[in-house]
Amino acid sequence: MSSTGEQHPSALPPEEEQRAQVYALLARLLAQPPGADLLAALASMQGDASPFGQAVSRLAEAARATDARAVEEEFLVLFIGVGGGVLSPYASYYLTGFLHEKPLAELRDHMSRLGIARADDVKEPEDHVAALAEMMAGLITGAFGDPADLGEQRRFFDRHVASWAGRFFADLEAAPSASFYQAVGTLGRRFLEVEVQAFDMAA
Amino acid sequence: MKADKKADMKDKGILARRDLFRAAGLGVGALGAVAITAGAGAEPAQAAAPEGTSQGYRETDHVRTVYELSRF
Structure with a gap:
């Protein structure tokens, strides 16, 4: 990424761009296991001494210690499995114990008000953690029209993300079958902590 | 005022x-050289890759699906 930010066509402040990037990365890693190219890019990351920075460094280390095939296997065990993975990364499941419950209906309602829709060929329910992370990224960058202001981002975040995703990331961090994805869990959890703090400050 | x-x-x-x-x-x-492009209307991922690196992230089927997810 350019340190000047001049290459970015958007007028988004660099720190907001960075937030969108983290959401997009989480969306990417939780939707499908990374291939060799992305693993190589992850391996080159270097975080600073902050908790989030340490999580970045740890993820880089985890990326160096694995390969695309092993990560795919981890992903399958965690999220697909035979008859279901170790974790169910859906808001509805975390909030009610069941899929397709009220939290999903509320999310769909909120999405329609924001003008966001799922494509016809996507089968995953919209409350999958990767879909929610991508929606957050899109709200920040304006992928769904004008960028959403912080108040609008916060309403979406509080209702559909903060209410459960921290617990999901903590579960991912502790998943015995995972290694690379444990580091993804730490990154996600610490990122959400920063997000909560930043939204609180803006209030 | x-x-x-x-x-x-x-x-x-x-x-x-x-x-x-x-x-x-x-x-x-x-996030160093990691640049993920997500969302409808986003530019191709290559455009977001830093200059001088060959590790630009390549679009996969899934990312395309996520684009689709965001399309309205």
Whole structure:
């Protein structure tokens, strides 16, 4: 990424761009296991001494210690499995114990008000953690029209993300079958902590 | 006057927010060469890759699906 930010066509402040990037990365890693190219890019990351920075460094280390095939296997065990993975990364499941419950209906309602829709060929329910992370990224960058202001981002975040995703990331961090994805869990959890703090400050 | 004050407070809020993200390890370049493009209307991932690296992230079927997810 350019340190000047001049290459970015958007007028988004660099720190907001960075937030969108983290959401997009989480969306990417939780939707499908990374291939060799992305693993190589992850391996080159270097975080600073902050908790989030340490999580970045740890993820880089985890990326160096694995390969695309092993990560795919981890992903399958965690999220697909035979008859279901170790974790169910859906808001509805975390909030009610069941899929397709009220939290999903509320999310769909909120999405329609924001003008966001799922494509016809996507089968995953919209409350999958990767879909929610991508929606957050899109709200920040304006992928769904004008960028959403912080108040609008916060309403979406509080209702559909903060209410459960921290617990999901903590579960991912502790998943015995995972290694690379444990580091993804730490990154996600610490990122959400920063997000909560930043939204609180803006209030 | 009132508008000035409001704009001033907004600027202060933006700066404080920037400081918080920087202190929290989310400054520019926090993810190094990793650049993921997501969302409808986004530019091809290659365009977001840093100059001089060949590790630009390549679009996969899944990313395309996520684009689709965001399309309205």
